[in-house]
Amino acid sequence: MAEAESSEPPWFTAFGKECGIDFVHDAGEVPGEYFMPQVVGSGVALFDFNNDGLLDVYLLQNAGPKSQSKNRLYQQLPGGRFKDVSAGSGLDVAGFGMGVAVGDFNNDGYLDVLVTEYGGVRLFLNNGNGTFTDVTKEAGLSEPGWSTSACFFDYDRDGWLDLLIVKYVDYDPSWKCSTTNSIRDYCSPKPFQGTVSRLYRNLGLKDGTSRVPKFKDVSVESGIGTLPGPGLGVVCADFDGDCWPANMATATRCSPTRATAGSATCPRRTRRCAVRPTSAAAWPSATSIMTAPLT
Ligand SMILES: [Ca+2]
Ligand SMILES: [Ca+2]
Numbered sequence: 606m607a608e609a610e611s612s613e614p615p616w617f618t619a620f621g622k623e624c625g626i627d628f629v630h631d632a633g634e635v636p637g638e639y640f641m642p643q644v645v646g647s648g649v650a651l652f653d654f655n656n657d658g659l660l661d662v663y664l665l666q667n668a669g670p671k672s673q674s675k676n677r678l679y680q681q682l683p684g685g686r687f688k689d690v691s692a693g694s695g696l697d698v699a700g701f702g703m704g705v706a707v708g709d710f711n712n713d714g715y716l717d718v719l720v721t722e723y724g725g726v727r728l729f730l731n732n733g734n735g736t737f738t739d740v741t742k743e744a745g746l747s748e749p750g751w752s753t754s755a756c757f758f759d760y761d762r763d764g765w766l767d768l769l770i771v772k773y774v775d776y777d778p779s780w781k782c783s784t785t786n787s788i789r790d791y792c793s794p795k796p797f798q799g800t801v802s803r804l805y806r807n808l809g810l811k812d813g814t815s816r817v818p819k820f821k822d823v824s825v826e827s828g829i830g831t832l833p834g835p836g837l838g839v840v841c842a843d844f845d846g847d848c849w850p851a852n853m854a855t856a857t858r859c860s861p862t863r864a865t866a867g868s869a870t871c872p873r874r875t876r877r878c879a880v881r882p883t884s885a886a887a888w889p890s891a892t893s894i895m896t897a898p899l900t
């Protein structure tokens with residue numbers, strides 16, 4: 606029986622450089638000053654940025670904003686090869702990259718990109734011509750601290766994708782950590798206070814004079830901002846099948862929080878971590894999938 610199983614072809618085949626993806630992740634000088642974000646990032650997004658029906662790849666770097674290692678965008682070509690189209694795309698930025706969320710937040714038919722970083726977030730508008738524009742300030746987003754994951758989803762079903770940003774801990778780089786043998790080491794999250802996730806409502810485009818909707822911080826009134834904790838990942842989906850897409854679970858210490866968008870409040874409920882959707886359709890669409898940092 607074991608022999609028969611071993612003769613089967615593998616389900617997956619590793620490929621990278623041969624298809625044109627030559628990305629090498631850079632976490633900066635390691636261990637250096639044992640800077641904790643170095644051991645947390647970075648994420649990746651698979652999305653079709655140019656609407657040709659082929660999934661493209663966006664990979665994050667984690668060596669800091671002063672690094673020469675910049676995030677890379679690879680366009681998939683017919684035949685399964687990829688072309689590095691980073692230069693001039695606007696997505697070729699450097700930072701302590703953590704995660705990526707993808708969604709068409711301005712409803713123009715092109716997928717836009719949100720990058721979470723240690724030190725902030727960046728919202729990139731897809732111009733539809735292979736370039737992206739950083740519209741973080743224009744959209745009203747200001748998110749200092751350590752943002753890890755995010756997802757776009759329409760929690761109030763008004764037709765405009767809203768935004769949930771998960772935060773990690775209130776990290777102090779001057780804090781020195783050691784192993785039990787007094788050997789210098791990277792800190793765990795335990796010495797630091799957890800921070801609250803942030804929910805932003807997309808106010809939409811009302812007058813047609815702008816192509817960038819503004820986001821309003823509704824973290825407190827929604828209840829999202831009442832539950833601090835070291836968040837690393839998030840999934841947005843209609844887990845209970847009531848047609849409200851905002852029943853969400855944030856992966857913080859194995860105690861997901863549940864938000865009910867219909868009432869725009871977040872009851873303090875917890876579920877076991879093994880949350881399963883009621884059907885395949887309950888999973889988020891390709892335009893709202895987030896990516897957690899690879900740890
Ligand atoms: Ca594509
Ligand atoms: Ca768009």
Ligand SMILES: [Ca+2]
Pocket residue numbers: 758759760761762763764765766767807
């Ligand atoms: Ca909305």
